[in-house]
Amino acid sequence: MTQRETLSRRTFLKVGGTIAGAAALAACAPVAPADEGAMGEAPMAERTTIRYGRHDPAAGVATTLESFHEEYPDIEVSVEQIGEFHAKIPALAAAGTLPDVVRSWEAMALDMGRNNQFIDVQPYVDGQPDFEPDDFYENWWNYPIVEGKRFGVPDAAAPHVTFYNADLFDAAGVEYPDKDSFTWTDFEEKARAISDPDNKIWGSETIPVGWHMFSVKQAWQNGGSFYSEDFLESRLDKEETIQAIQFWADMLLDGNVMPSPSQIIGIGGSGAAAELLSAGNIGMQRMGSWITGSLVDAGFRFNVVAEPSQTQRDTITHGAFNNIATTSEYKDIAWTWLNYNTSTQGIYNYASEANFPGTRRSSNAIEPFPWVAEVDFAVDWDVIPDALDYGHILPGPANEGEALNLIGNALEKVYAGDAKAAEIFPDVSPKVTAVISDI
Amino acid sequence: MARRYAGASLRHISVTTTGLTPRSSIWRSRRFHDAIVAYAFILPWVIGFILFVGGPIIASFVLSFFRWKMIAPPRFYGLTHYISMFTTDELFRISIWVTFKFVLISVPIGQVLALGLALLLNQRIRLLGFWRSAFYLPAVVSGVAGSVIWVWMYHAELGIVNNGLEMMGLEGRNWLFDREVVLGSLIVKSLWNVGIPMVIYLAALQGLPQQLYEAADIDGAGEVSKFFSITLPMLSPAIFFNVVMGIIASVQTFAEPYVMTGGGPDNATLFLGLHLYKNAFSFLKMGYASAMAWIMFLLIFGLTVFQFRLAGRWVYYEGGER
Numbered sequence: 001m002t003q004r005e006t007l008s009r010r011t012f013l014k015v016g017g018t019i020a021g022a023a024a025l026a027a028c029a030p031v032a033p034a035d036e037g038a039m040g041e042a043p044m045a046e047r048t049t050i051r052y053g054r055h056d057p058a059a060g061v062a063t064t065l066e067s068f069h070e071e072y073p074d075i076e077v078s079v080e081q082i083g084e085f086h087a088k089i090p091a092l093a094a095a096g097t098l099p100d101v102v103r104s105w106e107a108m109a110l111d112m113g114r115n116n117q118f119i120d121v122q123p124y125v126d127g128q129p130d131f132e133p134d135d136f137y138e139n140w141w142n143y144p145i146v147e148g149k150r151f152g153v154p155d156a157a158a159p160h161v162t163f164y165n166a167d168l169f170d171a172a173g174v175e176y177p178d179k180d181s182f183t184w185t186d187f188e189e190k191a192r193a194i195s196d197p198d199n200k201i202w203g204s205e206t207i208p209v210g211w212h213m214f215s216v217k218q219a220w221q222n223g224g225s226f227y228s229e230d231f232l233e234s235r236l237d238k239e240e241t242i243q244a245i246q247f248w249a250d251m252l253l254d255g256n257v258m259p260s261p262s263q264i265i266g267i268g269g270s271g272a273a274a275e276l277l278s279a280g281n282i283g284m285q286r287m288g289s290w291i292t293g294s295l296v297d298a299g300f301r302f303n304v305v306a307e308p309s310q311t312q313r314d315t316i317t318h319g320a321f322n323n324i325a326t327t328s329e330y331k332d333i334a335w336t337w338l339n340y341n342t343s344t345q346g347i348y349n350y351a352s353e354a355n356f357p358g359t360r361r362s363s364n365a366i367e368p369f370p371w372v373a374e375v376d377f378a379v380d381w382d383v384i385p386d387a388l389d390y391g392h393i394l395p396g397p398a399n400e401g402e403a404l405n406l407i408g409n410a411l412e413k414v415y416a417g418d419a420k421a422a423e424i425f426p427d428v429s430p431k432v433t434a435v436i437s438d439i
Numbered sequence: 440m441a442r443r444y445a446g447a448s449l450r451h452i453s454v455t456t457t458g459l460t461p462r463s464s465i466w467r468s469r470r471f472h473d474a475i476v477a478y479a480f481i482l483p484w485v486i487g488f489i490l491f492v493g494g495p496i497i498a499s500f501v502l503s504f505f506r507w508k509m510i511a512p513p514r515f516y517g518l519t520h521y522i523s524m525f526t527t528d529e530l531f532r533i534s535i536w537v538t539f540k541f542v543l544i545s546v547p548i549g550q551v552l553a554l555g556l557a558l559l560l561n562q563r564i565r566l567l568g569f570w571r572s573a574f575y576l577p578a579v580v581s582g583v584a585g586s587v588i589w590v591w592m593y594h595a596e597l598g599i600v601n602n603g604l605e606m607m608g609l610e611g612r613n614w615l616f617d618r619e620v621v622l623g624s625l626i627v628k629s630l631w632n633v634g635i636p637m638v639i640y641l642a643a644l645q646g647l648p649q650q651l652y653e654a655a656d657i658d659g660a661g662e663v664s665k666f667f668s669i670t671l672p673m674l675s676p677a678i679f680f681n682v683v684m685g686i687i688a689s690v691q692t693f694a695e696p697y698v699m700t701g702g703g704p705d706n707a708t709l710f711l712g713l714h715l716y717k718n719a720f721s722f723l724k725m726g727y728a729s730a731m732a733w734i735m736f737l738l739i740f741g742l743t744v745f746q747f748r749l750a751g752r753w754v755y756y757e758g759g760e761r
Contacts, residue, residue: 087720090509115510210701260616399508402722412703416616 049076050330050337053092053099054320055085056354061341063349068340077101077337086401093117098325100334101341104152109144109321110231110396113151114439118323120149124335131339132362137388140359143396144321152321153342156356156370158288159317159387160217162187162308166301166377168194168201168283177284177305179380184221184247187284187308191257194283204258205277205285207248207415212408213316213394217286217307218244220314220392226407227436231397234432236407236425244310246421249414288318289371289384292355296373304383317391319359357385397436406432503730508723520730531731533706534714537622541710542689545626550681553633554674557640571641575634582694589628590615590699615700618707625695625708636681643677644670648757675754683746690739711735 054061058079065077080099082088089108092098093115104112112118125131133141136154144152162177169176172194177186191203208214216226224241227234235241251257259276277285278298285291286307295302307315322342324334340346344366347358352370357363364370364385371384397403410428413419465471503520507513524531560571577585592599593614601611614624651669660668671678693712696702702709702717715735719728 084720090723094509112510115508117510399722401717402724405717405721409706413705416704418705 047074047076048330048333049078050101050328050333051078051080051099052101052103052337052341053080053082053089054103055082055105057081060350060353061346063353064341064346067345068337071340072336075333075336093325096327098327100325100328100330101338102323102325103155103320104323105320106143106318106394107396107400109152109323110146111398111400112323113144113146113149114398117326118151119326119328119331120151121153121324121335121338122150124324124339125150125153128335128339135344135360135362137359137361139391139393140317140319140388143393152323153338154319154321154359155342155347156351156354157317157319157359157388157393158290158354158356159384159391160286160288160307160315161383161387162284162286162305163277163291163295163302164284164305165277165280165282166303168280168300172283174283176303177308179305179383182305182308184308184310188251188257191251191283195256195258197256197259200259201281201283202257202259202276203283204251205282205287206258206260207252210408212404212411215245215248215411216395217314217316217392218248221307221312222247222310223312225395226432227395227397231395232433232437234403234429234436236410236432237429240311242421242425245411245414245425247310249417249421252415253417288316289357290355292371292373296375301377302375303379304381306383306387313390315387315391317388317393319356319393357388359388398439399435403432403435406435499729499732502726503733505726507725509725510723513726516726520727521734524727524730524734530706530709530714534709534711537707537709538690538692538711540622541626541629541692542686545629546682546685546689548626549630549633549685550636550678552630553636553681554640554678556633556637557644560637560641561644571638575638577631578634578638583698585631586628586695586698589624589631589695593624593699616704618704621700621704621707625692625699628695628699629689629692636685639677639681640674643674647673672755673757676756679746679750679754683743686742686746687739690735690742711738 052061058065058081061079065079068075068077082092085105086108089098089102089104089112093112098117102112102118104118109118113120125133137157140154140157143154144150162182164177166176169190174190174193177190187204194203195201219225219235219241222240222244224238224244225235226241252260276282277287277291278294280298280300306313322338324331324338328334341350342360344358344360344362347360347363348366348370350356351358351363352368355371355373357369357371369381369385372379372381406428410419410421410424413424414421502513504516504518505513506516506519556574560567560574564570580588591597593601595601595611595613595616598611598614600614604611612620615621647670651673652665655665655669691712692710693716696708696710696713697716700708702713711731712735715728715731718724718731
């Protein structure tokens with residue numbers, strides 16, 4: 001009989017594999033919930049920690065967090081700033097380790113809700129007598145509803161408006177945009193009159209490379225859209241959409257109205273336009289209200305007017321929704337924080353840090369108004385919150401990334417002058433429909 | 440024989456005195472102890488490999504037969520991903536073609552350049568250490584950082600490339616926005632990392648046996664003749680290694696198109712790796728991306744096997760058969 005005196009490779013691999021497998025299983029197992037009973041027995045001894053995931057810095061909620069922790073000493077909210085948000089949130093969802101409360105973007109809120117990653121918060125809203133849903137702007141309040149379920153509560157919203165350099169207008173002898181009537185034609189005429197490409201002065205910003213949703217507002221302003229109201233069909237093949245995209249592409253390709261995208265690449269894409277505006281090289285820029293802060297020290301007088309319109313006044317309003325993860329072990333506590341963070345004061349605290357209006361009207365009534373920056377000249381600040389009444393929230397179709405890739409490839413060709421919108425949008429439209437309807 | 444009996448006797452004593460089975464002595468043997476120690480040393484790596492390499496490899500293979508967008512449970516899809524990749528995904532075909540062109544142009548140019556630099560830096564020149572370091576330096580810069588530098592160098596208005604051309608009276612191009620030149624721009628950028636193969640050639644050059652050159656001198660061979668008859672054949676193993684590694688790295692190109700062009704303009708720089716990444720992390724099509732990863736693996740594997748087959752015809756190993 002042969003006696004084995006060494007550990008064979010096979011045995012070793014078996015042992016090693018078992019250990020690694022056990023370790024992997026242990027790592028994949030859901031985190032054991034904290035002993036909730038302990039909180040009831042000794043409320044002052046145990047603090048329950050919940051996680052709050054967001055894409056922007058924790059500093060934005062620092063004030064609210066501080067007062068929340070004072071008011072609720074038994075709850076610790078741990079803020080996690082999550083980079084590469086669009087990829088990491090689904091990865092965390094796949095692992096079952098989403099933060100208890102997630103501040104998600106428009107399309108993400110709907111997609112995660114459709115796929116049962118977020119809970120319906122309507123029962124919590126209904127059970128909170130002081131919540132006052134009517135305080136929210138209707139379009140924001142009604143947006144995150146899918147099949148009767150509410151996936152999130154909005155906080156702040158940043159509308160796109162037109163910022164203009166009043167000094168450049170004066171230097172070119174051009175009248176300022178009319179607050180009550182500002183059309184695409186007005187925009188082009190004024191931009192052309194200001195432009196001096198040889199001296200790197202342009203009347204308008206460029207159309208940002210790779211930021212495809214920037215173009216959707218142009219479609220809206222002409223009565224078109226990228227998608228149907230329910231986000232299940234493409235509207236790229238509609239005449240209004242085609243005309244709108246081609247109008248702005250022609251302006252871009254003209255060369256005497258706005259810098260080409262390649263002229264600003266390397267200095268921040270869409271951010272580059274803001275830098276050019278701050279540097280005094282751009283007459284008008286259609287952008288979100290968050291750039292206000294960067295203009296304060298720019299050294300020129302600026303003002304704000306609504307986005308130019310064609311058939312109707314419209315614009316993009318960016319924002320986010322606070323959601324509770326289905327996997328949260330502390331949903332009630334998560335709601336306590338969510339409710340506090342989306343209260344009048346909570347929204348104001350964040351909005352005033354970021355120069356956004358809030359999605360609650362009551363937050364926008366607190367002075368100093370959150371979107372106002374301190375300057376020593378007159379600015380028509382009310383234009384910014386007014387945009388929340390007529391603006392659209394970014395669309396939230398399913399499979400948005402793939403849809404935007406198709407749309408982006410088509411837009412890129414049109415903006416490069418390689419194709420006309422009328423030639424390629426009808427071909428792309430059914431492909432986009434196939435992607436967004438595949439829920 | 441005496442030692443074997445002694446061993447048997449000891450084993451017997453052990454059983455009678457401790458009550459353990461005869462096998463228990465294995466646990467006390469020296470060889471077993473050595474094996475345990477050896478395996479204990481490699482166990483962390485083996486566990487790491489199983490968890491972070493082997494496991495994901497198997498998982499990606501399984502996932503390639505499923506539709507999985509991460510936020511919903513996977514659904515079995517059979518071979519659909521593999522079929523649609525070659526039948527309906529136009530961008531996949533584009534990405535294969537872009538990658539193929541890049542490999543075909545950048546690898547040969549890179550190898551010639553690396554060998555040329557190695558030959559120059561193998562001479563006795565002043566500041567030799569400086570030059571060697573300078574040419575190798577880009578290799579230690581991360582792909583992302585290097586790409587950002589090149590974005591600025593290629594900038595149509597402010598870039599050093601166009602400004603340099605302008606000083607020479609030449610007209611610059613829109614290097615990253617013109618679909619006719621954008622792939623060439625990335626190929627030129629890839630040559631920036633030529634320091635890695637250069638160092639390998641340099642090491643190989645310094646190991647060449649001098650007696651061959653002395654014999655060639657006696658025979659009256661010229662420099663060109665010596666290069667083609669001695670240097671190149673003796674460097675063939677290094678060339679083979681560099682070409683294999685160069686092709687693998689080129690097929691996997693990702694950071695440059697991701698940072699510099701995003702795959703554009705008009706998908707002119709949509710490399711296979713970038714298309715895979717977009718499907719996985721922008722479109723959340725994890726199953727499809729996994730299938731694509733396996734096709735990429737098969738492509739690299741096929742190219743490598745092909746090179747090994749060809750190697751017998753041109754790679755010369757000293758002491759081996761040609």
